[in-house]
Amino acid sequence: MAYTNSTDWQTPASVSASDDEQCELVLRGDTLARAGQLDAAEAILRQALMRKPHDATATAHLARILLGLGRTDDASRLVDDFLCSTVLSAPPELLLLRAQILLALRAWSEAIVAFRYAIDAAPDNGIAELGLAVALGESGQIETTATAARRAIAKGADSPGARYVLGRALLAANRPDEAEAQLRQVLTLQPDHVAAHCSLTELIWMRSGNVDAAMERLDDALRDEPNLFELRIMKARLLESSGDRLGALAALEAGLTHPAGSLALRLAATKTAVHIDPARAMLHARHALQLGPGNAAAVGAYADTLLAMGRARELATVAARLHEFNPDDSHAIALLLCAWRMLDDPRHRELGDYSRVVRTSLIDTPVGWSDLASYLGDLARSLHQLHSMREHPIDQTLRFGTQVELHPEQSGDRAIQAFPEAIAGPIRRYLEALGGGTDLLRRRHTGACRLNGIWSVRLRPNGHHLNHFHGKGWISSACYIELPETMGEQAGQGWLKFGEPAMPTTPALPAEYFIRPEPGLLALFPSWMWHGTVPFYGSPLDRRLTMAFDLLPA
Numbered sequence: 325m326a327y328t329n330s331t332d333w334q335t336p337a338s339v340s341a342s343d344d345e346q347c348e349l350v351l352r353g354d355t356l357a358r359a360g361q362l363d364a365a366e367a368i369l370r371q372a373l374m375r376k377p378h379d380a381t382a383t384a385h386l387a388r389i390l391l392g393l394g395r396t397d398d399a400s401r402l403v404d405d406f407l408c409s410t411v412l413s414a415p416p417e418l419l420l421l422r423a424q425i426l427l428a429l430r431a432w433s434e435a436i437v438a439f440r441y442a443i444d445a446a447p448d449n450g451i452a453e454l455g456l457a458v459a460l461g462e463s464g465q466i467e468t469t470a471t472a473a474r475r476a477i478a479k480g481a482d483s484p485g486a487r488y489v490l491g492r493a494l495l496a497a498n499r500p501d502e503a504e505a506q507l508r509q510v511l512t513l514q515p516d517h518v519a520a521h522c523s524l525t526e527l528i529w530m531r532s533g534n535v536d537a538a539m540e541r542l543d544d545a546l547r548d549e550p551n552l553f554e555l556r557i558m559k560a561r562l563l564e565s566s567g568d569r570l571g572a573l574a575a576l577e578a579g580l581t582h583p584a585g586s587l588a589l590r591l592a593a594t595k596t597a598v599h600i601d602p603a604r605a606m607l608h609a610r611h612a613l614q615l616g617p618g619n620a621a622a623v624g625a626y627a628d629t630l631l632a633m634g635r636a637r638e639l640a641t642v643a644a645r646l647h648e649f650n651p652d653d654s655h656a657i658a659l660l661l662c663a664w665r666m667l668d669d670p671r672h673r674e675l676g677d678y679s680r681v682v683r684t685s686l687i688d689t690p691v692g693w694s695d696l697a698s699y700l701g702d703l704a705r706s707l708h709q710l711h712s713m714r715e716h717p718i719d720q721t722l723r724f725g726t727q728v729e730l731h732p733e734q735s736g737d738r739a740i741q742a743f744p745e746a747i748a749g750p751i752r753r754y755l756e757a758l759g760g761g762t763d764l765l766r767r768r769h770t771g772a773c774r775l776n777g778i779w780s781v782r783l784r785p786n787g788h789h790l791n792h793f794h795g796k797g798w799i800s801s802a803c804y805i806e807l808p809e810t811m812g813e814q815a816g817q818g819w820l821k822f823g824e825p826a827m828p829t830t831p832a833l834p835a836e837y838f839i840r841p842e843p844g845l846l847a848l849f850p851s852w853m854w855h856g857t858v859p860f861y862g863s864p865l866d867r868r869l870t871m872a873f874d875l876l877p878a
Contacts (some may be wrong), residue, residue, distance in 0.1 A: 346375060350382050353389075360464035362389050375667045380406070384654045387421055391428065398518060400425045401515065416446035423455055429582025435459040439702070446766070461496070465732035466654075469493035484514035491524060496729065498712055500531055511541065518554045521545060525558055535566045553585025554579040554877055557592045558718075564596055565718045572596050573604075587615040587622070595624040602632040620649060627659050627668050634830035636666035639853040654852035657764055658793045661852070662833060663823055675764055682849040683757065687803060688749045690742035696844050699746065703739040704806040704869055711782045721790045721856070730871070732778060743871065744775065746848060751875065754848045765850050768798055772878040781804075782820075783868040788859040791826045797851035797874030804841040808866035816859035820847060825854050841868075 349372035355367035369386040372379060383406045390399035402423045407414050433663045439456035443449060453476035459468040476482075491506030506528055506765060510520035521542060529538035545552060548613050556579040563572035576593040580586065590612035597605035609626040616622045623646055630639040640663035646656035656838035657675075662856035664672035675681075686696060693699035707728075716722045732741050751773065760769055781789075802820055811818045818840070823836035835856075839847050849855065851874060860868060 331693070346372060346379065346382075348445060349375070350379070350385065353382070353385055357389055357392075362392050362398065365389050366393070376600075377855045378406070378408075378410055380418055384415075384417055384421055387418075391425065396425060396428045400429065414445070414847045416442060416449070419445050419448065420452050420455070423452065426457055427459055430462070431701055432459050432463040447806065450476045450479030450486075454481045454486050454814035457486075457493070461489065461493055463471070464734050466493055466496045466731070466734065468498060475774040475775060480481075484517050484520070486512045487513065488517065488520050488523070490787070491520070493835055495523070495527060498710060498728075502733070503527060504531075515545065516549060516552060518552065521555055522558045524561060529562060529565075530715050530717060533715045535562060535568075538562055550579070551582050552560045553582070553589055555580055556585075557588060558598060560592055561718050565716070565720075567723075569596055569600050573600070574794045587612055587619070588878075590615060591621055591625050594629060598625075598628050598632045602629055602827075602830075605632065620646065620653075624655050624659075628827065631659060631662050631825060632827045632829055634666065636663050637796075639663040640667065651764075652768065654793050654795050654797070657850075658825075658850035658854055660764075661830070662852075665823075666831070676823070676836070679756070681765060682822065682837065682839070682847065682853070683754050684839060684845055684847045685750045685753065685760075686844045687846050692738065692742065699742070700805055700843055703871075706737045706739045707780045707782070707805065707869055707871070708867075710780065721792045722781050722783065722787065723790065724785070724787035725781055725868075727779055727781045730731040730778045730780055735746065743778070747801075747873070750846050751799075751846065764852075768877045770877045773799065774878040775873040778870045778871065778873040780869070783860070785862045785864065785866055785870060786859055789855075789857040791821075791824050791854050791856035793854055794851035794874055798877055799848055799875040800851040800853075800875070801846060801848050801872050802839075802841075803846045803871045803873075804843055804869075805845075805871060806867065806869040807841055807843055808860070808868060809861050810862035810866055811860045811868065816858050819858045820855060821858060822853055822855050826854065829856065841870075 344819055349368055353365045353369040353372065356368060365702040366386060366389050369382050369389065369828035372382040373386065374668065378383070383402060387399040387403050390396070390402065397410055403418055407418060407422065419438070423435055425441050426435035426438050436456065436459045439459060443453040443456065446452060447485065453472050457469050457472035457476060460472055465569055469831045470490060470493040472491055473486060476486050476702060477490070485509045487506050491503045491510065494506060504524065506785060507520050507524040510517050511524065523537050525542055529535065539559055539562060542555050545555055546559070551566050556575060560572040563575060573593060573596045576596060590608045592611060594605050594608040597608060606629045609629045612619070612622040612625055623642060627639055629850070630642060639659060642655050642658035645689055646653055647660060650656065661672055661676055665676070685810045689699055691694045693702070710728045711726045715728045716725055717727055720727055730740060732743050735741050742788070755769065755771070755773065759767060760766055807818065818841055820839040820841065821835035821837070823833065
């Protein structure tokens with residue numbers, strides 16, 4: 325969330341220039357910034373700072389201009405240099421600006437500290453409290469996020485943005501009634517608040533499983549403003565997530581009659597159509613490439629369509645271009661593997677050597693438990709309490725189940741807190757066995773890694789994961805916590821499978837490797853490997869409970 329914008333150029337009340345000429349320069353810079361002439365405003369304000377380097381007003385204005393130009397690092401250096409060089413008390417406005425810059429840099433821990441300094445300097449500043457709430461939320465400190473958001477509202481920062489931050493925090497804290505009330509309040513205050521619409525739609529869907537109820541506010545908003553393409557894409561994602569791909573594609577194509585969001589709509593239409601009509605997907609993909617030549621997402625969507633149509637040589641060329649642009653792009657590597665497999669290229673056999681790069685082992689028993697079974701029992705009970713929804717989040721790969729994000733370091737539950745300890749040994753052994761090298765997997769191996777997200781999935785009968793890869797990881801995982809007894813009676817049910825792409829292909833590329841789950845088993849594998857699960861069947865009360873995480877090199 326942005327806390328300053330291109331129209332917020334008010335001179336801080338606590339600082340002022342010392343002479344008329346300096347005031348005139350700062351005022352000219354302010355006027356140019358208000359008019360959107362940011363380059364000219366920057367030049368004037370730099371002139372002012374050459375005359376008077378410790379002018380807090382000019383520094384604040386210039387830092388905001390640099391943020392508006394996307395030069396966040398330059399803004400950070402400017403403010404830090406001022407705060408380090410001044411012998412006077414730091415102006416509260418600059419302390420707040422420094423915290424906002426750290427937030428823009430996604431330096432969550434540093435931003436939390438900086439916002440607290442800003443609040444100490446100006447205790448009644450609701451904007452600083454709101455910034456603190458955002459930083460706390462991004463770092464996973466859910467309860468304190470809600471508290472800070474409430475303080476921001478109480479201190480006068482009662483805005484749609486503040487209510488949205490509070491609503492998201494309440495949702496993350498598993499308080500759906502309060503979250504829904506706040507999100508509805510956001511839309512009362514600002515009917516076109518896209519993020520609140522999307523969050524409310526997903527919340528209603530997850531709580532009820534009722535597509536019509538979830539879409540009601542979206543449809544009202546789209547009737548009022550057909551150009552809100554983000555809401556049209558959200559509607560399509562909901563329909564597709566509920567199993568109605570044809571309806572999703574129709575919703576997206578209906579939006580193409582409006583000029584707004586053409587590239588985003590074409591990309592979304594390509595991703596949906598590729599599962600049901602590759603030729604139609606190719607039409608949308610080509611339009612997307614015309615709208616965004618060189619756009620990585622457009623190139624990736626075009627490559628997906630080549631995969632579905634079996635045009636392996638073209639796919640290999642396009643996927644290689646994507647990989648060259650970003651060597652860590654999981655999508656590019658997943659596409660390369662498919663192209664090489666279709667072409668019987670030996671590189672597929674080398675990189676897709678499942679016996680080498682996919683490994684399983686039991687997790688360790690954490691301190692405080694006598695054996696693994698007792699730990700898994702406690703962990704399962706704790707996780708079941710968190711799975712309070714009815715349906716999966718929109719845009720996730722699971723079907724007939726629920727998913728919750730976890731923050732063990734912030735959790736008050738001992739079993740959840742202990743999970744990183746339980747997986748540390750298997751991760752270390754996997755990395756040791758992987759070793760060093762220059763191939764697409766081992767080239768990133770530094771000898772150390774860090775967690776990049778932990779979540780839990782609970783599937784009911786018919787539940788499964790669609791085939792997918794993980795775009796934000798290097799190594800991914802599946803850890804089995806609790807399995808229904810009936811799952812073991814039918815071979816293959818609930819098993820983890822590798823090698824089958826997300827969309828039907830010509831020729832077909834069936835799964836090449838399977839893992840049979842068992843309680844306590846942890847599977848580790850490259851994030852760019854296509855993987856999914858076979859549906860399982862059983863009694864209505866059966867549940868398949870897992871945890872998962874991604875790793876990145878440290």
